[in-house]
Amino acid sequence: MKRKCFAGLLTAVVLTFGVFGAEGALADGSSIVNIGVTSTVGSLNPLLVVATEIDKYASGLQFLPLVELNQEGEFEPMLAESITTEDNQTFTVTLAEGAVWSDGEQVTAEDLAFTMTRLASPVIANTAMSFAVIDGTDDSGFVEEGAKTISGLNVVDGRTLEIRCKWPMSLITFQNSYARYIMTIPRHVLGELSEEELLNSTWFNAPDVVDGPYRAVSVDPSHYVSYAANENFFKGAPSIETLNLQIVEDAQLLSGLSSGEIDFVQPTMGAIPEEDQAQVAALEGVTAIYDKPITTQSLFINTRSVDNVKVRQAMLLAIDREMLLENLLGGKGEIDDGFITSASPYYDESLKAISADLEKAKALVEEAVSEGWDNKRELNWEIWAEDQTFVNAAPVIQSLLLEAGIQVRISTKDLDSLMADAEAHTIDLMTVQYTYPQIDPYLDVQWLISDDNPDDDYTSWTGYSSEAVDEALARIVLSEDVEEIKGEYRIIDEDMQKNVPMINVYVISGLGVVSDRLENAVPSVYGAFNNVEDWTLKG
Amino acid sequence: MGKYIFKRLLIALPVLIGITVIDYLLMTAAGNPLDMISGARVSEAAKAVRAEQLGLNDPIFLQYGRWIWQILHGNFGISLKTRQPVSEMILSHLGPTLLLMGVSLLISFLFTIPFGVYSAVHQYQAGDYLIVGFSFFAMSIPGFFLSLLLIYIFTVRLQLLPSGGMMTLGGGGGFLDLARHMVMPVLVLSVSMTGTNLRYIRSAVLEILGADYLRTAQAKGIGRFRVISRHALRNALIPVITVFGMEIPVLFGGSIIVEQIFNWPGLGLLTMSAILSRDYPVIMAVGLISAVIVLIGNLVTDLLYALADPQVTLT
Numbered sequence: 001m002k003r004k005c006f007a008g009l010l011t012a013v014v015l016t017f018g019v020f021g022a023e024g025a026l027a028d029g030s031s032i033v034n035i036g037v038t039s040t041v042g043s044l045n046p047l048l049v050v051a052t053e054i055d056k057y058a059s060g061l062q063f064l065p066l067v068e069l070n071q072e073g074e075f076e077p078m079l080a081e082s083i084t085t086e087d088n089q090t091f092t093v094t095l096a097e098g099a100v101w102s103d104g105e106q107v108t109a110e111d112l113a114f115t116m117t118r119l120a121s122p123v124i125a126n127t128a129m130s131f132a133v134i135d136g137t138d139d140s141g142f143v144e145e146g147a148k149t150i151s152g153l154n155v156v157d158g159r160t161l162e163i164r165c166k167w168p169m170s171l172i173t174f175q176n177s178y179a180r181y182i183m184t185i186p187r188h189v190l191g192e193l194s195e196e197e198l199l200n201s202t203w204f205n206a207p208d209v210v211d212g213p214y215r216a217v218s219v220d221p222s223h224y225v226s227y228a229a230n231e232n233f234f235k236g237a238p239s240i241e242t243l244n245l246q247i248v249e250d251a252q253l254l255s256g257l258s259s260g261e262i263d264f265v266q267p268t269m270g271a272i273p274e275e276d277q278a279q280v281a282a283l284e285g286v287t288a289i290y291d292k293p294i295t296t297q298s299l300f301i302n303t304r305s306v307d308n309v310k311v312r313q314a315m316l317l318a319i320d321r322e323m324l325l326e327n328l329l330g331g332k333g334e335i336d337d338g339f340i341t342s343a344s345p346y347y348d349e350s351l352k353a354i355s356a357d358l359e360k361a362k363a364l365v366e367e368a369v370s371e372g373w374d375n376k377r378e379l380n381w382e383i384w385a386e387d388q389t390f391v392n393a394a395p396v397i398q399s400l401l402l403e404a405g406i407q408v409r410i411s412t413k414d415l416d417s418l419m420a421d422a423e424a425h426t427i428d429l430m431t432v433q434y435t436y437p438q439i440d441p442y443l444d445v446q447w448l449i450s451d452d453n454p455d456d457d458y459t460s461w462t463g464y465s466s467e468a469v470d471e472a473l474a475r476i477v478l479s480e481d482v483e484e485i486k487g488e489y490r491i492i493d494e495d496m497q498k499n500v501p502m503i504n505v506y507v508i509s510g511l512g513v514v515s516d517r518l519e520n521a522v523p524s525v526y527g528a529f530n531n532v533e534d535w536t537l538k539g
Numbered sequence: 540m541g542k543y544i545f546k547r548l549l550i551a552l553p554v555l556i557g558i559t560v561i562d563y564l565l566m567t568a569a570g571n572p573l574d575m576i577s578g579a580r581v582s583e584a585a586k587a588v589r590a591e592q593l594g595l596n597d598p599i600f601l602q603y604g605r606w607i608w609q610i611l612h613g614n615f616g617i618s619l620k621t622r623q624p625v626s627e628m629i630l631s632h633l634g635p636t637l638l639l640m641g642v643s644l645l646i647s648f649l650f651t652i653p654f655g656v657y658s659a660v661h662q663y664q665a666g667d668y669l670i671v672g673f674s675f676f677a678m679s680i681p682g683f684f685l686s687l688l689l690i691y692i693f694t695v696r697l698q699l700l701p702s703g704g705m706m707t708l709g710g711g712g713g714f715l716d717l718a719r720h721m722v723m724p725v726l727v728l729s730v731s732m733t734g735t736n737l738r739y740i741r742s743a744v745l746e747i748l749g750a751d752y753l754r755t756a757q758a759k760g761i762g763r764f765r766v767i768s769r770h771a772l773r774n775a776l777i778p779v780i781t782v783f784g785m786e787i788p789v790l791f792g793g794s795i796i797v798e799q800i801f802n803w804p805g806l807g808l809l810t811m812s813a814i815l816s817r818d819y820p821v822i823m824a825v826g827l828i829s830a831v832i833v834l835i836g837n838l839v840t841d842l843l844y845a846l847a848d849p850q851v852t853l854t
Contacts, residue, residue: 032709040812043621050576125589130582140584177580200622218708220631221621222812223804226708242709248802252690255702259694414815420574447579459583 031241031537033518036262037269038250038386041221045204046115046183047124053268053435056181057529058225058245062210063183066093066112067175070527073292073343073439075175078530079107079211081159083179088168088478093179095159101186101209102232109161113153114187116163117143120150123195129181135164145195169477176440184211213238213533223247238533250386253513254279257286263518266528267291267510268435274328274389277511286513291525292343293334293507297390298434300448303501304463305428306379310368311406312500316354317361318404319397325506328389332509338493339445341507344438346486354497358404365405378407381429382421385412390431393505422461430461431505435525445492446473449501464501468492540845543853544838551834555827556607562826563603571595572619572817593619606823616820620813625820628809629828635705636805639794642721643728644786650733652779655740656767659748670737677734682727686800689723703802724801728794736782743778747771776847784840788833 039054046063049055060068064079081096099107118124120131122142132141135152143150154162169177186209190198205219213235214227225245229238248256254276256262265272272280281288301312321335335353340346369375383394394410401408408429413421421427436444449464450473472488479485496502512523520534573586573595590596594605609616615625658670693700705720706712747753748771756766798807806825813821844851 032707034708040816041621042816045622048622050581122588123592125585125592127576127581127585127589129580130584132582132584140588141582142584142588181580200617200624202623202627205623220804222808223802224704224708228709244708246704246708246802248703249799252702252800252802255690255695259698259702261694261702416575416815416817417570419577420570420817423574423577424570444579461577 031239032244033240033242033263033535033537034244034246034256034261035264035266035269036253036256037245037247037266038253038271039269040247041219041225041245043204043221044216044219044225045198045201046185047118047126047198049126049181049183050128054245057266057269059183059204060212061214061227061243061529061532062204062207062212062216063185064212065181065183066179068180068527068530069176069437069439070530071522071524073294073345073437073526075172075179075439076527076530079184080179083171083175085171085174088170089165091163091165091171091174092156093161093163095161096234097159098234099211100232100234101188101211102215102230103209104232105186105188105209106158107184107211107234108158108187109155110158111187112161112182112184113149113155114191115182115184116153117147117149118185118195118198119182121145121147121195124199129178133165133167133169135166170440170442170480172440172480173442173477176437177443186211214243233533236533239536240532243532250388251276257283257513257515260285260515263515264521264523265511265513266523267512267525268295271386271433272511272513277332278330280511280513283513285516287516288511288513289523290332290509290511291523293341293509294343294438294525295433295435295508295510296336296339296341297387297431297505297508299429299431299503299505300422300461301501301503302425302428302430302461302463303499304425308368308371308373309499310364310371311373313498314361314364314368314404314406315401316497316500316503317357317364318400318406319503319505320356320400321353321506322356324393324396328393329506329508332511334507334509336493336504336507338489338496338502338504339436339441340489340493341436341438344441344489345482346438346489348486348490348493351490351493356400358400361404369405375405376407378409379428380411380426381408381431382411382413382418382427383431384418384433385414387433390433390505394431397505423459425463433508437526441489442473442476445469449492449496462501464499466495466499469495540842540853544842547838547841551838554834555830558830559607559823559827560603562823563606564599566817566819566822567599567602569817572819575817606820610827615824618813618818618821620816620818620821625824628821629806629824632804632806632809633828635803636794636798636807639721639724639728639798639803639805640787643725643732644783646725646729647732647736647786648779648783650729651736651740652772655737656744656772656775658737658741659744660767662745671741674734674737674741677730678738679734680730682731683796683800685730686723686727686797689726690800693723703800705804720801724797724803727797727801732786736779736786739778739782740775743775744771747774750774773847777844780840780843780847783843784836787836788829 037054041058042050042055044059046059049059066078066080067075068078070076079096079099081094083091083093085091095107101107119126120137120141120143123145130141131137132139134150136150137143152164156162189209206217207215210230213230213233215230216225217228218226224247227243229241231237250271250273253265253270253272257280306312325331325333325335334342337353365375383390391412398408398410418432422430448460449462450470469492472491476485476488510525514521514523517538519536519538520531522528573590576586594602618625618628654670658667661667690702694702700722701720707716710716753766753770756770795807795810798805799811810825845853
């Protein structure tokens with residue numbers, strides 16, 4: 001009996017510790033802010049960052065990018081004071097006056113040149129951006145192993161670096177493709193490390209010298225990144241002492257927000273499931289904000305395997321996108337064709353999205369069959385398993401396509417496997433959420449639908465190319481004129497309506513959430529962390 | 540005993556190698572980790588260089604040979620995703636998993652043994668029905684459901700316990716903080732184990748209670764408590780030890796789900812993340828360590844048999 005009592009007592013003690021140890025609110029008003037994110041972190045090393053939102057922002061808090069998009073989708077200076085060009089081929093980066101590392105050393109153009117040289121190293125082999133465009137690199141975008149600099153880089157003075165390119169590109173594209181992703185690292189601290197040492201360095205997980213508002217102090221890439229404020233941040237010391245990225249399952253965002261454990265959810269880093277959004281919006285103590293429609297639900301069609309354009313057109317006509325938007329997203333979004341949404345300066349209101357027409361779709365499939373299309377063929381359609389909203393939509397679309405005479409088999413995959421299958425071209429259709437930077441979707445559009453490789457080694461997901469698209473892209477990359485670019489994107493979007501390598505199923509207005517105890521923080525798709533040093537806690 | 544342990548360890552060696560070969564084949568059959576890096580900004584040239592650096596273009600047997608050679612030199616390699624040494628990653632995550640498993644196992648047995656014995660001794664009485672009822676409930680309730688239920692009650696409604704993590708990030712830490720974070724995951728794991736174990740112990744004790752030697756002991760006038768604690772319980776320990784041996788791999792596997800739900804920084808979430816990103820060195824290291832733990836668990840179980848039952852001899 002004594003033993004039983006002991007066991008019961010021990011358990012009661014543990015539970016009591018737990019419950020009464022939690023005296024007070026879960027987020028107890030101390031200067032800690034928790035950001036809920038739903039993807040794991042790859043690396044905090046800016047040389048290894050892959051082009052995912054979480055990696056970019058997790059590194060960018062420590063090492064500022066040169067520029068970043070703001071909430072309006074415009075470029076805002078971060079480490080750079082300005083980036084200019086006169087000929088669209090040589091870009092002059094001037095670093096912010098007073099930009100210093102946390103140890104007091106000035107951030108110099110030498111630091112930037114060092115970072116870019118390391119990014120072009122074949123040992124580092126960064127996969128996030130190719131430097132093939134930079135003068136002095138080889139066709140693959142690399143310099144010699146151990147190179148001290150790239151010949152296309154010219155340090156003009158302590159704050160100014162000239163970057164010479166092999167071929168011209170617009171300032172917008174340069175900023176969006178390079179300046180947003182180059183995060184400068186301190187040469188005076190890391191300059192002596194070999195490329196191999198830099199590649200595997202764990203220094204970035206707890207750096208003692210940063211130029212961003214925060215520095216990581218504790219990292220577990222599968223669970224969290226904990227940052228401490230950089231007291232010497234040159235734009236002003238952050239008032240929040242501790243900032244945490246808490247990696248959780250998407251379904252846990254609701255409970256975290258309800259309990260006060262999560263203070264902030266940015267739409268592209270933390271995807272709140274559609275089924276939880278109404279509850280999140282109704283929560284007390286937080287403010288939920290639907291951003292502009294930016295993230296698209298893109299259905300990519302492998303045009304090499306679905307090679308009959310009438311079948312692709314039939315798909316576009318068969319899917320009742322308005323119905324999906326209303327019933328699945330509660331109307332929180334919009335329907336567009338192609339890549340440009342109403343959030344873009346290049347949006348053309350006169351281009352109307354094609355409406356569903358099942359009869360026309362059936363007729364097109366019949367025509368395709370008469371041309372040799374095998375309508376008994378079952379197309380392999382892979383969708384992103386974590387996007388529960390679209391997982392629910394897929395069977396509806398499947399039945400609409402079937403009614404039109406197109407058979408599809410649905411498979412759900414995690415994002416990494418989906419990417420691998422798309423890369424291997426083992427699928428006919430693939431749907432994934434894709435955020436095209438509306439200020440400059442050039443690079444994405446070019447990669448997705450301008451594949452000039454006619455053999456089996458095509459790299460894009462669609463394997464599509466067309467003369468009209470290629471010509472429009474060639475003009476876009478050199479233009480700064482909004483009206484001209486708008487006209488070119490219209491050509492591309494019309495081509496999407498006509499040849500359908502991609503169906504923009506719907507455009508999502510992402511839901512971001514911020515705790516009412518947090519001030520100056522806006523959970524927008526772009527620019528949410530641009531002013532993180534100004535975030536404050538009430539009271 | 541020493542000879543027996545040595546023999547078992549020798550037998551374990553080919554088993555371990557076999558496990559790693561199967562793991563490696565399955566893992567590589569899933570595909571190349573670099574295939575997952577796809578998109579407009581991805582440099583194909585860099586991917587090709589990376590593949591060469593990592594030896595991913597080599598035949599599988601060569602890749603496996605290189606990995607095993609590294610292991611023999613005490614090197615688990617570098618994570619393909621985070622570029623951190625795998626041994627450091629494993630070490631930093633093994634502790635939390637062992638803590639979670641150990642405390643859950645302990646609490647489960649602290650409940651199971653007295654209540655299992657009580658249930659058997661008071662067969663078909665109210666207490667027995669209550670315990671058996673609880674046992675069925677605990678076995679039936681899915682771990683993920685109980686987890687979500689607890690989070691809803693203690694985090695969302697009552698705001699008493701944190702829904703995840705092991706420590707408050709940026710907080711002071713300490714025992715109380717750890718205890719708060721442990722309550723729910725430990726409860727979920729313990730409940731599930733307790734449900735199963737109660738059934739085993741109850742039936743083991745029931746079987747022994749009917750044995751002749753116990754009747755003899757009772758006939759000699761030895762008190763009921765002494766009969767149960769000194770004679771019945773020790774013999775009932777054999778199935779308990781078997782259960783203990785079985786619990787280790789179950790806990791290791793089962794904790795993956797619990798760790799994921801409660802965001803516990805253990806091997807579970809690390810493994811899931813590594814599998815999803817095809818991080819070969821991490822997957823292989825976790826596979827190897829899991830195999831070693833299971834084999835050690837089996838060995839310890841066999842040794843405990845001998846300790847509990849003098850009739851068992853280890854040869």
